[in-house]
Amino acid sequence: MFTKVLIANRGEIAVRILRACREVGIETVAVYSEADRQALHVRYADEAYLLGPAPSRESYLRGDKIIEIARKCGADAIHPGYGFLAERDDFAEACEEAGIAFIGPKPSSIAAMGDKAVARATVLKAGVPVVPGTEDVGNMTDEQLLAVASKIGFPLLIKATAGGGGKGMREVVNLDEMPVLIQSARREAEAAFGDGNVYLEKLVEGARHIEIQILADAHGNVIHLGERECSLQRRHQKLLEESPSPFMDEELRNKMGAVAVKAAKAVDYINAGTIEFLVDKDKNYYFLEMNTRLQVEHPVTEMVTGIDIVKEQIRIARGRQLSYTQDDIKLNGAAIECRINAEDPYNGFLPSTGRIEHSLLPTGPGVRVDTGVYPGFEITPYYDPMIAKLIVWGETRGQAILRMRRALEEYRIVGVRTNIPFHQTMMNSHRFMAGQYDTRFVEERFSMEQIEEGRSEFPDIAALIATLVTHDQTQRAAQIVRRNERDTSNWKWVGRWERMHR
Amino acid sequence: MKYAASINGNEFTIEIIDEKTVIVNGKTLTVNFDSVSGQPVYSLIVDGKSYEAYVYPGDEDWQVLLQGQLYPVKVEDEREKRLRAAAGGAVADTGEYHMKAPMPGMVVSVSVEEGQEVEKGQVLVILESMKMQNELKSPRAGTVNRIRVKSGDSVEQRQTLLSVA
Numbered sequence: 229m230f231t232k233v234l235i236a237n238r239g240e241i242a243v244r245i246l247r248a249c250r251e252v253g254i255e256t257v258a259v260y261s262e263a264d265r266q267a268l269h270v271r272y273a274d275e276a277y278l279l280g281p282a283p284s285r286e287s288y289l290r291g292d293k294i295i296e297i298a299r300k301c302g303a304d305a306i307h308p309g310y311g312f313l314a315e316r317d318d319f320a321e322a323c324e325e326a327g328i329a330f331i332g333p334k335p336s337s338i339a340a341m342g343d344k345a346v347a348r349a350t351v352l353k354a355g356v357p358v359v360p361g362t363e364d365v366g367n368m369t370d371e372q373l374l375a376v377a378s379k380i381g382f383p384l385l386i387k388a389t390a391g392g393g394g395k396g397m398r399e400v401v402n403l404d405e406m407p408v409l410i411q412s413a414r415r416e417a418e419a420a421f422g423d424g425n426v427y428l429e430k431l432v433e434g435a436r437h438i439e440i441q442i443l444a445d446a447h448g449n450v451i452h453l454g455e456r457e458c459s460l461q462r463r464h465q466k467l468l469e470e471s472p473s474p475f476m477d478e479e480l481r482n483k484m485g486a487v488a489v490k491a492a493k494a495v496d497y498i499n500a501g502t503i504e505f506l507v508d509k510d511k512n513y514y515f516l517e518m519n520t521r522l523q524v525e526h527p528v529t530e531m532v533t534g535i536d537i538v539k540e541q542i543r544i545a546r547g548r549q550l551s552y553t554q555d556d557i558k559l560n561g562a563a564i565e566c567r568i569n570a571e572d573p574y575n576g577f578l579p580s581t582g583r584i585e586h587s588l589l590p591t592g593p594g595v596r597v598d599t600g601v602y603p604g605f606e607i608t609p610y611y612d613p614m615i616a617k618l619i620v621w622g623e624t625r626g627q628a629i630l631r632m633r634r635a636l637e638e639y640r641i642v643g644v645r646t647n648i649p650f651h652q653t654m655m656n657s658h659r660f661m662a663g664q665y666d667t668r669f670v671e672e673r674f675s676m677e678q679i680e681e682g683r684s685e686f687p688d689i690a691a692l693i694a695t696l697v698t699h700d701q702t703q704r705a706a707q708i709v710r711r712n713e714r715d716t717s718n719w720k721w722v723g724r725w726e727r728m729h730r
Numbered sequence: 731m732k733y734a735a736s737i738n739g740n741e742f743t744i745e746i747i748d749e750k751t752v753i754v755n756g757k758t759l760t761v762n763f764d765s766v767s768g769q770p771v772y773s774l775i776v777d778g779k780s781y782e783a784y785v786y787p788g789d790e791d792w793q794v795l796l797q798g799q800l801y802p803v804k805v806e807d808e809r810e811k812r813l814r815a816a817a818g819g820a821v822a823d824t825g826e827y828h829m830k831a832p833m834p835g836m837v838v839s840v841s842v843e844e845g846q847e848v849e850k851g852q853v854l855v856i857l858e859s860m861k862m863q864n865e866l867k868s869p870r871a872g873t874v875n876r877i878r879v880k881s882g883d884s885v886e887q888r889q890t891l892l893s894v895a
Contacts, residue, residue: 416863463862570860574793574800578832579860581887586769609834609859637797642769642784652798676800689781690801691735691742692754693774694792696763697785698805699731699746 229546230305230329231255234298235269237309238288239600240617241522242269245307248538257303259294261287263608268600275301282610288312291319295326305329305545307538311612314521315342331545333499333520340495341518344389345427351515354494356487359506359514361429370410373428377406380430386410388417389425394464396420399431432506432514434666437461438473439504439519440488441529441537443552444497445544451554452485453529453537458504460654462577462670467647468654469525470564471532474625474663475507484513491515500526500541524567524617527596531563531621562625564632568599568616570607572645573653573676579613582606585643590635594621594628607644615646625663629655650676732808737801826875827894829866831885835859839881840892846874848894855879855891868894 233249234257235242242258246269249256258273263282270276277297279287291313298306306323308314308330317338323330332338341347348358361384362368362376377384377400386409388396396417398409410426418424441453457473458466472481488503495518502523504516526537540551571577583606589597599616601607607615620635622628633655636648653676654660659669735742745753752759762775766782774781784795794801838856842848848868855866872894879891 420861575832576864578864579862581833581859586771611860613860613862640771642771649795649798649800656798685799686781686796687737687740687801688742688754689774689776690783690794690796691737691803691805692744692752692759692761692776693763693772693781693783693785693796694794694801694803694805695733695735695742695744695746696752696761696774697772697792698733698807700763700765702731702807 230303232257232301232303233305233307233331233542234259234294234301234303234328235273235307235309236288236291236294236313237307237311238264238267238269238611240598240614241309241524241600242267243272243600244598245309245538246272248536248542249307251536252539252542254542257298257301259288259297261610263606263610266605268602268605277301282608284312284610291316291322295322295328298323298328299326303328305331307331307541308521310519310521310524315519317342329545331499331541333495333497333501337495337497338520341501341520342390344387344391344517347517348515350494351491351518354490356491356494356515357513359429359432359516362427367425368427370407373410373426374403374406377403377428380428383431383433385429385431386413386426387429388413388421388423389427390421390423391417394461396426397464432508434509434668435459435506436473436475436508437466437504437516437667438476438484438507438513439502439523440485441523441526442488442492442497442501442503443537443540443544443550444492444499444501445550446498446547447549449550449553450489450492450497451550451552451557452488453533453535453557454481454559455484456502456523456525456528458525459665459667460660460670461667466525466567467569467670468564468566468651469528470562470625470628471528472559472562480511480513487513487515491518499544500537524614525565527598527617527619528563528565531596531619532559532561533557534560561621561623562628563619563621564628565617565619566632566636566651567614567647568618568639568641568651569613569647570615570644571613571647573647573650575645577647577650579609580607580645581609582644584615584641586640587642588638588640590618590638592635592638594631595635596620603643615641615644618651626661629661733805734808734811735803735805737803825895827869827872829854829868829891829894830888831857831891832864832866832887833857833859834887835864835885837879837881837883837885837891838863840877840879842874842877842892844874844877848872848874854894857885857891866891870894 232255235245246256256273258269258276259279260270261282313319317335320330321335352358383401386398396413398413400406413426414424436459438455444450455473456469456471458469460468491503502519505513506516507513570580572580587603596619601615620631622631636652732745764773786793791802791804835857838858840855841853850870852868853865854868857864875895877892
């Protein structure tokens with residue numbers, strides 16, 4: 229049983245994992261890039277070791293170096309977090325070979341689910357419904373893809389075989405534009421994953437993105453922790469998640485939960501994992517993919533189930549039985565998570581970099597903030613723009629929305645622009661309040677332009693504040709001019725100065 | 731001192747009498763205004779009501795972020811207003827536009843050539859930052875006349891990428 233865990237990640241998730249380790253009395257080891265010397269995970273960990281220069285390729289993606297550090301410092305387990313090396317079966321395998329416990333699934337499960345085409349084929353065999361698309365394939369040529377496209381039907385999606393996070397994904401509405409889109413998808417996939425392979429999938433219209441959290445131990449116990457609603461996305465990046473989904477009922481939850489468990493068993497899954505589904509208007513659901521790791525949005529499930537998923541991961545990796553059976557799992561109340569990104573929602577969501585000058589976190593009942601930044605920390609262009617996750621819990625979904633509004637208004641981050649106003653606008657959106665949204669909502673039917681729609685509430689206050697700032701500046705500028713004037717005559721001043729230096 | 735503030739054409743006449751007194755559109759208000767620990771976050775108490783806002787300098791205006799809404803506010807003092815009236819209205823959209831990198835990153839591609847005519851909203855440069863590819867678009871129609879970067883270049887924030895005349 230391991231007693232020292234190396235966390236092969238950075239940012240809020242590294243901090244999240246550190247906290248779980250601390251609470252169960254496990255020693256922690258952080259690794260960091262040159263850009264992250266001052267990062268919170270480095271400051272919180274018992275030990276910290278430098279990996280290399282800022283770019284991920286030379287630091288957080290250096291599996292060989294990470295294992296070497298683990299060996300040297302005597303860490304007997306590695307938690308990969310999400311992203312970076314979390315879904316690399318070769319890394320999990322290398323850990324195993326080095327005699328280090330990998331807090332995650334077996335390499336074979338990662339491999340089976342990591343190749344999206346293999347994953348589809350595997351779960352299909354286990355009787356799990358999948359979105360119609362290219363079935364058999366790994367390396368299809370452009371000609372083959374074009375030939376099979378009309379059989380699947382338009383609109384369809386080009387997706388990267390090695391993909392995730394919407395990279396290498398393109399939507400196609402007709403055959404004419406397809407060759408160009410295949411090229412750009414391949415290029416993006418090549419750049420992001422070093423693998424330009426793509427496959428096709430029918431686009432399910434008006435679909436919701438709903439995922440099921442599962443936990444599986446080494447003794448054959450597999451349970452699910454209900455769903456997370458992740459339909460609010462922009463450019464295939466999730467922005468906000470909630471549990472339970474306002475679209476879900478108990479019957480559908482049980483059905484999808486059972487199917488998720490089946491999919492996990494199909495690859496002999498161990499540890500925490502997530503099965504993503506697309507659900508159409510008529511509540512037909514299709515397997516999308518399995519994420520063989522801890523998810524960004526795991527806290528919403530923790531809030532409604534009361535289960536600490538990271539601690540369960542550690543427990544599972546230590547070879548023990550799950551602390552819960554399926555009957556123990558009850559969803560209590562509602563939880564919402566807003567991903568706080570360093571992006572300017574008023575300027576095309578362009579990433580914003582810079583030093584965090586000031587930060588005031590929302591607190592109070594039912595509020596949780598997972599973050600890796602603090603005042604003085606520099607947001608660099610090397611990593612993901614997500615700087616914090618704001619999670620709230622409420623007795624009902626309505627209570628959770630009201631609490632999220634309150635918490636967003638309390639949150640102050642100065643130094644970089646954030647998407648907090650986006651979330652505030654979302655919390656005021658009638659469609660969101662009614663739970664009527666799908667994966668296209670943000671891009672097609674949502675607007676930040678409330679002022680033009682005449683919904684602005686305090687234009688007079690805004691005008692007054694801007695005027696007072698202008699006035700302040702004018703006054704201060706006048707003072708700077710005056711500052712050079714000495715209160716005594718220059719002759720007297722020179723005399724004093726000379727005497728002082730005598 | 732008298733100021734004219736406008737939000738999307740909606741005008742406010744604001745007179746600052748002293749530190750505690752202002753007149754907004756003819757109405758006298760008691761204010762207490764403070765920047766919160768020297769940050770661009772400002773606290774305003776007006777007749778007992780408390781507000782807090784971020785105030786960012788824009789190109790020609792202030793961007794006031796108040797309770798999740800962004801208000802672009804143009805503020806002029808009386809002298810500036812008179813000057814502008816004398817000059818015969820707003821400055822036309824002429825002169826060179828220099829596209830600057832909104833954040834540090836790497837140039838993925840430059841989609842135009844020198845001398846090329848471009849439309850407003852046309853993609854000029856694709857810049858990769860924080861693992862995302864961002865399209866930088868032309869704010870107006872014109873001719874591209876100096877391209878200072880090529881694909882593969884690393885650029886700093888606010889570095890000039892190209893110019894449109």
